[in-house]
Amino acid sequence: MSGFLLLRPAWLLALIPVLTLAVFALRRNRRGAWTAVTDPALIPVLLQLGWLRNSAGNRVMLLPFIAAGVTALALSGPAVPQAGRTELRALDPLVLMLDLSPSVVSEARNLSDLQAAAAGLISAAAGRPVGMMLYTADAWLASAPTTDSDTLLSLIGVLDRETAPIAGSRPDIALAMARDLFSTADGEGHSLPGGVDLVLVTDGGGSGPRATEEAARLAHDGARVWGLALTPAAAAPAQDAAGLAAIARAGGGESYAFADISGLSTAITRARSAKLAREDVAGAGMRDLGPWLLVLALACLFPLFLRWR
Known part of the structure; x- marks a missing residue:
């Protein structure tokens, strides 16, 4: 369970x-x-x-x-989520951060894997609102968090190498933008009950100290950063997978391979449930x-x- x-x-x-x-x-x-x-x-x-x-x-x-x-x-x-209770789900969205850098979109296989990964994570959200961000050398909010999965799947289906206007891979910019969009308004480190989960779906391009620092800031604000590693293209540096894992660890999450989407979804659910259990609102969404x-x-x-x- x-x-x-x-x-x-x-x-x-x-x-x-x-x-x-x-x-x-x-x-x-x-x-x-x-x-x-x-x-x-x-x-x-x-x-x-x-x-x-x-x-x-x-x-x-x-x-x-x-x-x-x-x-x-x-x-x-011992507790399980209460059936039909959606109040707490609406408080803390799942945000997909999709890497559209050339090393991903230039290969049809990697682009297809990215679309399949995003669709799988949306399906596993189980009524939780899902937002979507795109990034290359800059970042954009493609969809505010919503429970309308059909709209999100439609957006994912039209992604291609022409979607992003500029090339590059800057996950640090995407994470900084996510912190501006999804942090609490009081600016005092008070987090949402279950915490926002951000998933970097990427081949690891652009990983480095800046992205790791941004992930740590998000973790301080109560969010969690996860990684889903696509197979690197031939031109991608070999150390990118390790860089993505470092970003996820700094953000309080873990990095998973593309083949283990279900494992990532389960880890996200458990981490969110564990955080809810430590909050005063735990009884509102869990059956003791x-x-x-x-x-x-x-x-x-x-x-x-x-x-x-």
Whole structure:
């Protein structure tokens, strides 16, 4: 389940003492404390009379520890996104930053890969608004964030080598423009609840210290920068893939190969969900399953109130 997360994961540490005490109690009381001072020949008779615990009694003895473990899991806040809740999705868009530099658009295969990657990321957005930027030696906002996927797919379908008026590859300019467009208005580093995700779909051309610095600034503002690496053209420098990975790391994300679009989409969803869990608005978009686990913990305690022969 891609949206599953723990709202309060620190509570999982409580499982360590619970498990330790359960193992200690089980070893100490396999047949009751009386076995240490009872003649072994009498033990079968005492078991038959019910004066010593049998294996069923040992299982019952573990129920409080099982209940305590389930309670710790409940307090950790396992949660899933609430179906039909779109309020938080609208707050933090996914922005595709498409590289239209000559090393990409001059080869039909790379241009097709770029279009396919953008279409795949839009499909995986699951109702989250998606914006689109284009860049070469300059950057342009091709589409403001929208949930109208048909419009975005139409824009992607007409991209070609004539789309950008100038040549070059400056991801640093594109990232700086994205920071101006999608940062919070107060300028104090306050980020949106889930954080904006920006995906550089590129062969890595133009990667360098400036782009890395811009990615770090975006991360400081609460955004995350990801990379989707197209296969470099023959004329592209070999170090470009490493440069794209450095940009993504500085931006709080990761870089993925074109063949792993699904892995990138899953990583984006998990990172956004984890950030939402740390915000005050987490309960507005997530369903906490902890109360249901508490019902299971109570069910584990019920047999303790039965009379065992």
